[in-house]
Amino acid sequence: QSFRIAVLKGDGIGPEIVDATLRVLGKVEELFNVKFEYKEGLIGGIAIDETGTPLPDETLELCRDSDAVLLGAVGGPKWDNLPTDKRPERGLLKIRKELDLYANLRPAKVWEPLIDASPLKPEVVRGTDMLVVRELTGDVYYGEPRGIFEEGGKRVGVNTMRYTEDEIRRVVIKSFEIARKRRKKLTSVDKSNVLEVSGLWKQVVEEVSKDYPDVELEHLYVDNCAMQLVRRPSSFDVIVTGNIFGDILSDEAGVVVGSLGMLPSASVGDKHALYEPVHGSAPDIAGKGVANPIATILSAAMMLKYSFGMDKASDLVEKAVEETLNQGYRTPDIYSQGYNRVGTQEITDKIIEN
Amino acid sequence: QSFRIAVLKGDGIGPEIVDATLRVLGKVEELFNVKFEYKEGLIGGIAIDETGTPLPDETLELCRDSDAVLLGAVGGPKWDNLPTDKRPERGLLKIRKELDLYANLRPAKVWEPLIDASPLKPEVVRGTDMLVVRELTGDVYYGEPRGIFEEGGKRVGVNTMRYTEDEIRRVVIKSFEIARKRRKKLTSVDKSNVLEVSGLWKQVVEEVSKDYPDVELEHLYVDNCAMQLVRRPSSFDVIVTGNIFGDILSDEAGVVVGSLGMLPSASVGDKHALYEPVHGSAPDIAGKGVANPIATILSAAMMLKYSFGMDKASDLVEKAVEETLNQGYRTPDIYSQGYNRVGTQEITDKIIEN
Ligand SMILES: CC(C)[C@H](C(=O)O)[C@@H](O)C(=O)O
């Protein structure tokens, strides 16, 4: 069997961590008798430098023609002063919309060997294993009208929060499906005590829930959820919410369990899917061989599972990561005294070995 | 000297915690030779029951005629199934708007004797003393158009994020003024990499900052701020942000430092001000004499400072609370083994004594 993977390395540490991940995928090819075909495309700052736009059409075509997209990281200080609509991040927003990647899956789980990396007390965070499903192609990110207008000589900023019932339904169905395969608990997060768009969100969640009587459903207001993530993180299984609330809560959930360098993500639609680490391009350490490739390697593990149906290979990669941590290997970002401090190459070698 | 205080006890534990607070204010009258005149008004569920609306006009008039408003808590399961626009919470939104209470001040500080109540490790949270300034009369809470509409036979939910430059400027000025009296650091939180309304927010912050060269200014994206509040809470001094981001972040900041039962708030405008605890009406423990009155007492301390200019009296109340905690008195919500478990009356007595 063979799969086509679009590889977008991006900026900063992007190339190093993607290269490390491709080495791990090489081992998977060997062990599971599959073939991955890679094609590279430009995205982000490097794409701006070479083509003038953060997401060139060729890259988009490449992604459409592939079975999955593997992305490194985009952005950096070099492009920070560009106007908002020309910045590397626009490449991300555009690719999500163009490929209709409406569900962003953000697992946040505590790795027992790294439990001390969490700012939370071990007894609070222990056992946490949740997945935030963030809607990714609607909400105030894309709603019209938007802009800075003049009214009576004064500037007024406007954005529009907007969801159609179909946009809500598809991501909610996906979340129930995922919850059904996990611990069968879904928390829907909204602000329906104030916002009509949240009122509709909640209605649709209630409607869909009728088809999933086996999944326990809980509704939380977004402010309350922001508290409970810190207070009782281990009580969550799957959380589903809109684009802007999800942006905030998924990052919060990530930091609760510890290191950003460990967090993978998948952005999936009905036809396409993109896998990338949650962390940024870390330009300050780029090229030094010390970047932590684990978030990208775990993103690739998600790709094996969600895009290629290779659940066993996916589990194996996760286990190899866990084993490597158990053996005491740590890149500088997750290093603490008494452990074995290693670079990108070395930790990747260990993971492959395991 | 004499001040008129509108007293809105509200629902659930509201009456008990407000009564306790009035006893503390009685002691302040004695010690500082001032007179407080109280007039009571209805708000929330009890107002719905007695008048059919969560914020009757008489209450609003009473508040307009007072030097400050002291509020208990509103809401409860009894009114939870009313339509959104009839619920007790609407009373809150209306009073904020009608009295133009545009700046919600939410201090979040660690009380050293309660440091173990925080879900965070003591070494992460120790020394945290921040104040979130949340804009309270604009943003997606009030923006038009809003509603659930039909488009091609499908439901569409819409709300509008909207800020004028004047709305932004006044709350930002207030925040710089507050920062100047504290540790001279202001963090402005937005999502200007995606939202135009945030772009305008950031512009106005930059403009205002020219008048405050002595205050260090930092900009954070809201998703990053949600992480840093958990990761490095003690590095924040004053945080200023819009209504919806502030709703989320101020609650998150509150839980980071520990118990909800300890968190006061002030909502201030140019003419009026309202003081209330952050926690809700806790109907499950109402009338049992076990509610923690400290958040309301500390809200009254904020009133002394911000509305009456009685800084010394305010500090004294805070010190009395701290002393009482040091002596080991704890209401059930903040109780842990080895301490002295007391009820509302008793902890209030101790605070008055101190
Ligand atoms: C860079 C930015 C546009 C993006 C977002 O807000 O979606 C980022 O924060 C993310 O979460 O992927």
Ligand SMILES: CC(C)[C@H](C(=O)O)[C@@H](O)C(=O)O
């Ligand atoms: C009850 C609700 C309308 C309110 C808000 O969102 O403002 C509450 O969460 C608060 O923070 O005071």
